[in-house]
Amino acid sequence: MTTLPASDIQLPLFIYTQREPLTEKSAWVALDEHYRDRARHFQLERLFAIDAKRGESMAAEDVGIYLDYSKNLATAETMALLMQLARQCGLQERIDAMFRGDKINNTEGRPVLHTALRKPAGTRLVVDGENVVAQVQEVLGRMEDFADRVRSGQWLGHTGRPIRHVVNIGIGGSDLGPMMAHEALRHYGKRDISMHFLSDVDGAALLETVRTLPAEQTLFIVCSKTFTTLETITNAHAARDWLIAQLGDAKAVSRHFAGVTTNIKQAAQFGIDPDNMFGFWDWVGGRYSMTSAIGLSTMIAIGPENFRELLRGFHAMDEHFRTAPPEKNLPVILGMLTVWYSNFFGAASRAVLPYSQYLKRLPAYLQQLTMESNGKHITVNGETVNYQTSPVYWGDNGINGQHSFYQMLHQGTQLVPCDFIGFCKPLEQSGDQHELLMANMFAQTEALAFGKSATQVRGEGTPEELVPHRVFDGNRPSNSMLIDKLTPYSLGTLVALYEHSVFTQGVIWNIDSFDQWGVELGKVLAKRTASQLLDHRQPLHHDSSTNALIRRFRNCNRS
Numbered sequence: 001m002t003t004l005p006a007s008d009i010q011l012p013l014f015i016y017t018q019r020e021p022l023t024e025k026s027a028w029v030a031l032d033e034h035y036r037d038r039a040r041h042f043q044l045e046r047l048f049a050i051d052a053k054r055g056e057s058m059a060a061e062d063v064g065i066y067l068d069y070s071k072n073l074a075t076a077e078t079m080a081l082l083m084q085l086a087r088q089c090g091l092q093e094r095i096d097a098m099f100r101g102d103k104i105n106n107t108e109g110r111p112v113l114h115t116a117l118r119k120p121a122g123t124r125l126v127v128d129g130e131n132v133v134a135q136v137q138e139v140l141g142r143m144e145d146f147a148d149r150v151r152s153g154q155w156l157g158h159t160g161r162p163i164r165h166v167v168n169i170g171i172g173g174s175d176l177g178p179m180m181a182h183e184a185l186r187h188y189g190k191r192d193i194s195m196h197f198l199s200d201v202d203g204a205a206l207l208e209t210v211r212t213l214p215a216e217q218t219l220f221i222v223c224s225k226t227f228t229t230l231e232t233i234t235n236a237h238a239a240r241d242w243l244i245a246q247l248g249d250a251k252a253v254s255r256h257f258a259g260v261t262t263n264i265k266q267a268a269q270f271g272i273d274p275d276n277m278f279g280f281w282d283w284v285g286g287r288y289s290m291t292s293a294i295g296l297s298t299m300i301a302i303g304p305e306n307f308r309e310l311l312r313g314f315h316a317m318d319e320h321f322r323t324a325p326p327e328k329n330l331p332v333i334l335g336m337l338t339v340w341y342s343n344f345f346g347a348a349s350r351a352v353l354p355y356s357q358y359l360k361r362l363p364a365y366l367q368q369l370t371m372e373s374n375g376k377h378i379t380v381n382g383e384t385v386n387y388q389t390s391p392v393y394w395g396d397n398g399i400n401g402q403h404s405f406y407q408m409l410h411q412g413t414q415l416v417p418c419d420f421i422g423f424c425k426p427l428e429q430s431g432d433q434h435e436l437l438m439a440n441m442f443a444q445t446e447a448l449a450f451g452k453s454a455t456q457v458r459g460e461g462t463p464e465e466l467v468p469h470r471v472f473d474g475n476r477p478s479n480s481m482l483i484d485k486l487t488p489y490s491l492g493t494l495v496a497l498y499e500h501s502v503f504t505q506g507v508i509w510n511i512d513s514f515d516q517w518g519v520e521l522g523k524v525l526a527k528r529t530a531s532q533l534l535d536h537r538q539p540l541h542h543d544s545s546t547n548a549l550i551r552r553f554r555n556c557n558r559s
């Protein structure tokens with residue numbers, strides 16, 4: 001995201017700095033010893049054998065999420081040390097600072113207030129003299145009015161026909177949240193309005209999206225926090241050209257384009273009618289924006305009431321995170337276990353495996369949330385870390401994964417802690433398919449943890465030469481999250497759980513989880529390179545590899 005020029009940023013560096021280096025904190029040192037002396041030898045089978053109640057005691061539950069973390073390479077001692085580390089890193093103070101609206105996004109000099117987007121109407125949070133909750137509610141009200149008119153068919157396109165197709169144009173946080181929520185909440189969606197998501201600047205994306213759409217009944221929502229993102233603005237212009245060509249009148253734009261941005265001026269210059277513009281604020285990070293006006297397509301799909309339910313779910317988890325003691329705090333437990341595996345076991349990745357067709361886009365959404373937030377190696381006080389930060393988050397719909405990459409989870413050489421997510425009830429009964437689905441989730445966590453020994457394999461009459469191939473060592477850790485049912489509310493709790501787990505990890509690693517300077521260089525170079533691809537006379541001063549690639553591209557496109 002384009003941010004303030006560096007010279008405009010008042011850096012409150014050192015305010016949130018931890019003075020003592022992380023690896024010198026006593027809890028870290030104790031964890032290191034605990035790992036070397038005991039934990040690296042932990043065997044889940046044995047841990048379960050010596051503690052018959054482990055499966056129930058290493059679990060936490062609130063706001064509708066039951067988190068079973070017993071299948072982790074951790075004991076009560078490990079958890080106590082991890083929570084001690086969280087305390088020594090000032091986690092609660094940092095949580096309070098975020099919720100209060102302090103400028104904890106140090107490098108951009110901004111507060112981090114996505115939690116204010118979900119605060120109930122009528123509550124207050126004053127930041128820089130403004131009650132931000134009132135501002136949020138004002139925009140929500142306008143969104144509701146707009147969404148209702150589109151959903152009911154009152155909002156008419158340029159030729160007087162109601163909207164039946166909505167295309168969200170945006171990328172990163174302006175795409176992944178709305179797209180994930182659309183998939184997740186399809187069951188609650190209005191079936192006679194179809195939703196489309198356009199993010200890629202590849203012209204094929206737009207062409208394939210609009211190919212079968214009737215322009216008269218199509219609404220484009222241009223979502224961009226900055227309204228300067230090249231991909232989004234290029235697509236928005238192309239979509240506008242398409243619309244005008246289809247309807248033969250430039251005036252059609254005001255009935256077919258809405259905008260969501262913090263940059264109202266730029267959106268107005270593009271030609272979006274101010275009545276169709278929905279604002280948000282620089283204290284909402286792109287990857288934390290799905291509950292801002294960026295959720296307009298979600299609201300059109302599921303309706304304002306369901307959208308309020310989604311917000312209620314987020315808020316419930318926000319409050320849990322803010323108030324629950326670390327030992328019972330779901331995001332803290334999840335976050336600290338990630339720290340445990342990344343920093344002590346050297347795990348380089350974490351897999352997210354939802355057992356729900358509806359959550360198939362959740363791993364993609366979480367990739368941005370986790371890695372754009374914590375994929376950093378400089379601390380808030382400008383020092384290079386001497387420990388690992390964000391693991392790679394990846395995953396897919398669990399059942400599909402079982403038939404592709406689970407082989408590696410079970411028998412590969414890398415330790416990949418997994419998050420399994422499942423629901424007790426299906427949204428619609430379809431024979432015993434839900435039982436079958438969930439049986440797979442439970443079975444996988446069991447297989448990963450306890451494996452299958454050579455003795456068992458031999459006992460099945462396996463030829464000796466195949467025995468090593470058929471052994472499962474087990475001892476592969478996982479969390480299981482079990483939720484009653486996928487609803488707007490429970491989706492809110494789940495996403496907020498991950499948001500706050502990311503926050504927890506960022507506090508421990510002492511990094512700013514809310515900037516994203518690492519995306520800037522590529523953007524600048526792409527701009528320069530684009531002009532060299534368009535104008536073949538421009539000299540090339542890249543490295544020899546990039547020069548050769550560009551020359552080859554130019555040769556292919558020589559007219």
Ligand code: F6P
Pocket residue numbers: 001002171172173174223224225226227228229232286287372516519
């Ligand atoms: O380039 C990364 C990024 O800035 C993300 O942080 C953001 O979600 C995305 O681009 C889109 O930005 P915008 O909403 O300003 O178009």
